[in-house]
Amino acid sequence: MNPDGRRSPCYLGLDLGGTNIKAGVVDDQGVPLASLSVPTRADLGPEIGLETLANAANRVVEASGVDWSEIEAVGLGAAGTIDAARGWIVQAANLPLWNLFPIASRLGDRLQRPTILLNDANAAAFGEYWAGAGRSTESLALFTVGTGIGCGIVESGRLLEGRHGLGGECGHMNIQMQGGRRCSCGKRGHLEAYASASSLVRRAIEALDAGADSTLRSFLAEGTLTAERIARCASERDRLALRLMRETARALAVGATTVMHTVDPDLVLFGGGMAGAGSDFLRIIRILVRAMALPPANARTRIEFAKLGGDAGFIGAAGWARKSVRDLGDQRGSRRGFEMV
Amino acid sequence: MNPDGRRSPCYLGLDLGGTNIKAGVVDDQGVPLASLSVPTRADLGPEIGLETLANAANRVVEASGVDWSEIEAVGLGAAGTIDAARGWIVQAANLPLWNLFPIASRLGDRLQRPTILLNDANAAAFGEYWAGAGRSTESLALFTVGTGIGCGIVESGRLLEGRHGLGGECGHMNIQMQGGRRCSCGKRGHLEAYASASSLVRRAIEALDAGADSTLRSFLAEGTLTAERIARCASERDRLALRLMRETARALAVGATTVMHTVDPDLVLFGGGMAGAGSDFLRIIRILVRAMALPPANARTRIEFAKLGGDAGFIGAAGWARKSVRDLGDQRGSRRGFEMV
Numbered sequence: 001m002n003p004d005g006r007r008s009p010c011y012l013g014l015d016l017g018g019t020n021i022k023a024g025v026v027d028d029q030g031v032p033l034a035s036l037s038v039p040t041r042a043d044l045g046p047e048i049g050l051e052t053l054a055n056a057a058n059r060v061v062e063a064s065g066v067d068w069s070e071i072e073a074v075g076l077g078a079a080g081t082i083d084a085a086r087g088w089i090v091q092a093a094n095l096p097l098w099n100l101f102p103i104a105s106r107l108g109d110r111l112q113r114p115t116i117l118l119n120d121a122n123a124a125a126f127g128e129y130w131a132g133a134g135r136s137t138e139s140l141a142l143f144t145v146g147t148g149i150g151c152g153i154v155e156s157g158r159l160l161e162g163r164h165g166l167g168g169e170c171g172h173m174n175i176q177m178q179g180g181r182r183c184s185c186g187k188r189g190h191l192e193a194y195a196s197a198s199s200l201v202r203r204a205i206e207a208l209d210a211g212a213d214s215t216l217r218s219f220l221a222e223g224t225l226t227a228e229r230i231a232r233c234a235s236e237r238d239r240l241a242l243r244l245m246r247e248t249a250r251a252l253a254v255g256a257t258t259v260m261h262t263v264d265p266d267l268v269l270f271g272g273g274m275a276g277a278g279s280d281f282l283r284i285i286r287i288l289v290r291a292m293a294l295p296p297a298n299a300r301t302r303i304e305f306a307k308l309g310g311d312a313g314f315i316g317a318a319g320w321a322r323k324s325v326r327d328l329g330d331q332r333g334s335r336r337g338f339e340m341v
Numbered sequence: 342m343n344p345d346g347r348r349s350p351c352y353l354g355l356d357l358g359g360t361n362i363k364a365g366v367v368d369d370q371g372v373p374l375a376s377l378s379v380p381t382r383a384d385l386g387p388e389i390g391l392e393t394l395a396n397a398a399n400r401v402v403e404a405s406g407v408d409w410s411e412i413e414a415v416g417l418g419a420a421g422t423i424d425a426a427r428g429w430i431v432q433a434a435n436l437p438l439w440n441l442f443p444i445a446s447r448l449g450d451r452l453q454r455p456t457i458l459l460n461d462a463n464a465a466a467f468g469e470y471w472a473g474a475g476r477s478t479e480s481l482a483l484f485t486v487g488t489g490i491g492c493g494i495v496e497s498g499r500l501l502e503g504r505h506g507l508g509g510e511c512g513h514m515n516i517q518m519q520g521g522r523r524c525s526c527g528k529r530g531h532l533e534a535y536a537s538a539s540s541l542v543r544r545a546i547e548a549l550d551a552g553a554d555s556t557l558r559s560f561l562a563e564g565t566l567t568a569e570r571i572a573r574c575a576s577e578r579d580r581l582a583l584r585l586m587r588e589t590a591r592a593l594a595v596g597a598t599t600v601m602h603t604v605d606p607d608l609v610l611f612g613g614g615m616a617g618a619g620s621d622f623l624r625i626i627r628i629l630v631r632a633m634a635l636p637p638a639n640a641r642t643r644i645e646f647a648k649l650g651g652d653a654g655f656i657g658a659a660g661w662a663r664k665s666v667r668d669l670g671d672q673r674g675s676r677r678g679f680e681m682v
Contacts, residue, residue: 081637090637139504153603160496162605163480164638169602172635174595177516177535187633189595194518254515254530261510262494262603264503292528294513296422296431297505 009072010064012057012113013318015120016049016078018042018094023056024314025064025071028322030131032311034064042094046101054110073325074115075317076107077123081165087117090165093184116321120313122159122168124306125152126323127316128269132308139265142306143170143255145274148184149192151255152316153263159320160263171196175254194251197227197273203244204230214240231277248274249281253288260289260297271306350413351405353398353454354659356461357390357419359383359435364397365655366405366412369663371472373652375405383435387442395451414666415456416658417448418464422506428458431506434525457662461654463500463509465647466493467664468657469610473649480606483647484511484596486615489525490533492596493657494604500661501604512537516595535592538568538614544585545571555581572618589615590622594629601630601638612647 008028015022017040024035038056040049053076061068080092087104089095108115118126125142134140138157144150149171153160160167171192172185180189181199193199204225208217215238219225233241256268268289270282286303293301308315349369356363358381365376379397381390394417402409421433428445430436449456459467466483475481479498485491490512494501501508512533513526521530522540534540545566549558556579560566574582597609609630611623627644634642649656 081635155496155501156499158497160604162638163607164605164641166602166605166635166638169605169635172602173599174633175515175518177592177595178520185635187635251518254518258514258599259603261507261513262600263501264505264507264510266504292515294422294507294510294526294528297503297507300505 007070010066010070011318011322012061012071012074012111013123013314013316013321014053014057014074014076015123015313015317016040016053016076016095017120018079018092021053021056022310022314023060024311024318025060025066026131026315026318030127030315030319032315033066034060035311035314036060036063042097045097046103049098050103050106050110053107057111071113073321074107074111074113075123075319075321076104076115076117077120077313077317078103078117079120082117082119082161083165084117084161087115114321114325116317116324118159118161118317118320119152119165119168121150122152122161123314123316123320124150124271124308124312125154125168125316126159126320127308127312127314128271128306129154129157129316130319131315132312133269133304133306134267137266139263140267140269141168141170141256141259141263141265142269142271143252144272144306145195145197145252145270146272147196147198149196150272153259153265155263155265170255170259173255173258175251175258191251191255195248195255200227200230200244200248201225203247204240207240207244212240214238216240227273228276231281235278235280245277245281246284249284250288253285253292256285256289256303257292260293260301264297265301267302267304269304269306271309271312275305350663351407351411352659352663353402353412353415353452354464354655354657354662355394355398355415355417356464356654356658357381357394357417357436358461359420359433362394362397363651363655364401365652365659366401366407367472367656367659371468371656371660373656374407375401376652376655377401377404383438386438387444390439391444391447391451394448398452412454414662415448415452415454416464416660416662417445417456417458418461418654418658419444419458420461423458423460423502424506425458425502428456455662455666457658457665459500459502459658459661460493460506460509462491463493463502464655464657464661465491465612465649465653466495466509466657467500467661468649468653468655469612469647470495470498470657471660472656473653474610474645474647475608478607480604481608481610482509482511482597482600482604482606483610483612483653484593485613485647486536486538486593486611487613488537488539490537491613494600494606496604496606511596511600514596514599516592516599532592532596536589536596541568541571541585541589542566544588545581548581548585553581555579557581568614569617572622576619576621586618586622587625590625591629594626594633597626597630597644598633601634601642605638606642608643608645610645610647612650612653616646
């Protein structure tokens with residue numbers, strides 16, 4: 001409750017991935033009041049997907065105990081390249097049927113709230129900035145390292161969305177100009193090709209095929225060779241696993257350093273499944289960044305794990321919607337006449 | 342003259358390099374009214390340098406025909422890592438005696454004007470944004486390719502100065518993680534080590550030492566092997582020179598692409614001595630960027646030469662000073678009480 005007896009506004013965040021939709025209601029400080037997850041069923045297309053999103057929204061608002069009248073705005077983070085102004089996905093590998101579907105305006109009409117579309121990795125970065133590991137900072141970069149590498153950059157409190165929806169696409173920065181590995185996007189030498197969980201497994205298989213001696217071989221044989229397994233074997237001092245983890249750390253350190261020499265944030269965060277590799281992994285990344293970055297960033301830029309885990313996406317989408325309606329309110333001097341959807 | 346008979350304000354820009362100081366007065370649209378260049382004499386230290394700057398300022402204001410009362414603010418672009426808030430150089434290879442000397446406040450006291458310090462490559466980028474090749478854009482990156490590689494990024498009309506003065510230090514992005522060439526900064530694999538004019542000459546000498554057949558050999562023998570010479574021999578179809586220029590273009594395209602996947606500007610500009618390599622060189626960079634960048638930036642981001650040449654630094658320093666006093670004026674609602682120096 002506010003001092004005048006009115007409740008603070010709340011925000012709804014949605015995180016639309018190729019497999020699952022996560023929905024959450026957060027308060028004015030970014031604290032989740034309720035959340036839920038439902039399958040996306042991307043194969044059914046965006047019209048049915050719109051129903052799924054709206055149902056998830058209604059169910060999570062009900063679960064939160066907040067009245068819809070208290071929900072000020074809706075943020076929708078989605079995989080892929082986003083046209084935020086038009087409110088649609090330009091291209092997303094995991095949501096191929098959704099391209100150019102006017103999801104922000106359709107969902108906004110449906111929920112009767114200003115609805116903002118943004119990239120899911122950007123949403124996660126804004127979530128960490130607003131309510132997670134970056135609360136005390138002005139600028140941060142978040143690398144979400146899982147099957148692929150998502151990245152988002154917050155600079156002076158604003159998301160760097162870019163002029164073509166490619167702001168913060170740091171998984172696709174080129175870190176190996178000559179003889180680079182092929183990335184999931186088809187280009188060569190990208191960070192993702194060296195540091196994603198999929199790359200880690202692929203590099204392990206290549207090394208085993210080349211005859212490396214390692215406990216990983218038995219896991220490959222029984223079909224249980226995963227990135228988590230490799231990280232665990234590294235912590236048990238398997239030499240191949242250690243080398244692969246160090247190579248991964250090095251590629252991530254190169255990515256971090258390039259962001260430090262481009263945007264120069266206060267903080268670089270690592271999240272996603274690879275964050276489960278633990279504090280030794282983070283320690284190696286830090287040592288490598290200290291050796292590679294220019295002064296004074298090498299000493300001062302903090303390198304940390306993200307804090308919000310899988311909730312970062314919906315929290316950040318909600319937070320970006322909050323910021324967007326507030327900025328618009330500031331411009332107009334009143335809350336009337338939102339035309340964001 | 343303004344409609345009310347008052348003249349529009351003018352701005353003084355200073356570009357402090359290790360060898361020369363360039364000073365210029367520009368009008369409210371960034372058009373130079375006068376400029377001059379004097380030797381820096383960096384070896385004499387900052388106290389004498391301060392006199393040199395102040396003398397250059399007074400002489401160029403006199404030459405411009407503008408009265409000092411019409412000069413609203415002063416911008417000082419300087420080589421090296423800058424602490425803009427404290428108004429000093431943290432570290433600059435070419436101005437070693439100037440580190441931590443409070444140049445902005447001392448010069449501001451001397452000239453009795455709000456005085457803003459910024460990095461020289463950032464100043465050049467802001468110059469192109471304000472009054473050069475980037476006039477119609479919101480966001481751009483400028484690579485100034487000479488002995489080293491300077492870079493500056495303007496995003497949504499603001500310089501990305503970074504939290505430790507390393508914003509836009511893209512010459513020191515790592516484009517070759519494994520087996521990278523050594524950069525002037527001592528680290529390995531940086532863009533500057535592959536694409537500066539010095540790197541071009543160094544790579545030519547390496548190829549000649551390894552026995553390459555080329556007209557460049559005679560220029561090496563007579564001591565006239567320069568980057569300009571290599572570019573000219575490439576235009577005359579010397580095979581080694583062509584290969585070296587293509588390698589240079591490739592490294593610059595990798596740098597441009599990484600900026601396009603990080604900040605995602607409207608426009609990437611190339612300036613400095615290497616811009617003299619001509620339109621064929623730019624065409625090759627464009628082709629390589631189109632092949633490397635993700636859609637839709639690969640089709641839409643413009644790749645151009647810079648327009649302002651050696652004037653970009655003082656024009657941009659003046660423009661950044663103009664923006665800084667105006668932003669401060671907007672915040673305070675009046676022009677009284679500047680405390681920028």
